[in-house]
Amino acid sequence: MAESPRQSTGLAGLDDLLGGGLVPGCLAVVVGATGIGKTQLGVQYADAGRRQEGRRGVVLDMNARGDSQNHQAYARRIAGWLLQPADEDRLAEADDFFSPPRAPGEYLHIFRYQGQRVTRDDVDFQQWQTWQAELNARLRSGIGFLYGNLVRGLRRVVVDGIEPVQQSGQSIQLTLFEYVYHQILRKDPAWVARDLFREHYRQQAEAVARHLYDPAQVGCLLLYTAQEVMLEDMISRPLDQGDLLSVANTVVYMGKIREGRSIQRALYVAKHRGSACGERIVPFSIDDAGLRLD
Numbered sequence: 001m002a003e004s005p006r007q008s009t010g011l012a013g014l015d016d017l018l019g020g021g022l023v024p025g026c027l028a029v030v031v032g033a034t035g036i037g038k039t040q041l042g043v044q045y046a047d048a049g050r051r052q053e054g055r056r057g058v059v060l061d062m063n064a065r066g067d068s069q070n071h072q073a074y075a076r077r078i079a080g081w082l083l084q085p086a087d088e089d090r091l092a093e094a095d096d097f098f099s100p101p102r103a104p105g106e107y108l109h110i111f112r113y114q115g116q117r118v119t120r121d122d123v124d125f126q127q128w129q130t131w132q133a134e135l136n137a138r139l140r141s142g143i144g145f146l147y148g149n150l151v152r153g154l155r156r157v158v159v160d161g162i163e164p165v166q167q168s169g170q171s172i173q174l175t176l177f178e179y180v181y182h183q184i185l186r187k188d189p190a191w192v193a194r195d196l197f198r199e200h201y202r203q204q205a206e207a208v209a210r211h212l213y214d215p216a217q218v219g220c221l222l223l224y225t226a227q228e229v230m231l232e233d234m235i236s237r238p239l240d241q242g243d244l245l246s247v248a249n250t251v252v253y254m255g256k257i258r259e260g261r262s263i264q265r266a267l268y269v270a271k272h273r274g275s276a277c278g279e280r281i282v283p284f285s286i287d288d289a290g291l292r293l294d
Helices: 012-017 038-052 071-079 125-150 172-185 189-210 231-236
Strands: 027-032 058-061 107-109 156-162 219-225 250-259 262-272 281-287 290-293
Touching: 012 290, 027 038, 038 058, 038 071, 038 156, 038 219, 038 290, 058 125, 107 125, 125 172, 125 189, 156 172, 172 189, 172 219, 231 250, 231 262, 250 281
Parallel strands: 027 219, 027 250, 058 107, 058 156, 156 219
Antiparallel strands: 250 262, 262 281, 281 290
16 A cells, blocks of 8 residues: 655654654644644644645544634634634534534534643642543544545644643643544544444444545644744653653654844754654744745
């Protein structure tokens, strides 16, 4: 079977660093401090799908605090894109799921805003149980959002809002992401449909068979907030075995560097399996059109 074409990041200079772009069917992670430009890059990657695959990607926002990631504002300013929020009340409904009027939207904020971190160390036992109940209640909406888009031709997913933790098991966000990645994006579509429709699957089986897709053609870009701000500190961190970064196909660090008496933004490709990966640290800037490599 021929390999799927590389997916453009929407940034030609970054595509060059990546040997042509990101590899579909694999996980790519962008790591950087709050405000460094991760969300803008995610919007550019999602928008590039319009030119390359005929439709834009979607954004799954896992932010758990009240500070907005401004996805709608960035999409409108960078790409003239009116990012459509999902109709959450209908995402898991089986009736007319595959009909054209039932388009599931392009943006879903998976958690209700709680104004607090989603880690085991930051909440008491009762709050932790509440978060887990929230996760279980919202999971089916997430399946409906992604599956509904995948059967309509989606090939790019941006996951944003992941906060840093000392151990991945402390974070409900990372637990949810692991499910999304392995049990939705990389799973056989018929089995994803079974998880979504449950007792209604038999009524939907013929429609499911008509709407199969290849998970190996779907790209996933995870935007992960780092505790470090300086790029040199990120580069020096080990890609620990079993850590999210160790299993990713591609890891890009975004941070700040010192240039004389000034501080500027720069990025570094820490890992990119399948392509020669140089050691360049590349400055970039941000304007109304998004990221630009200097």
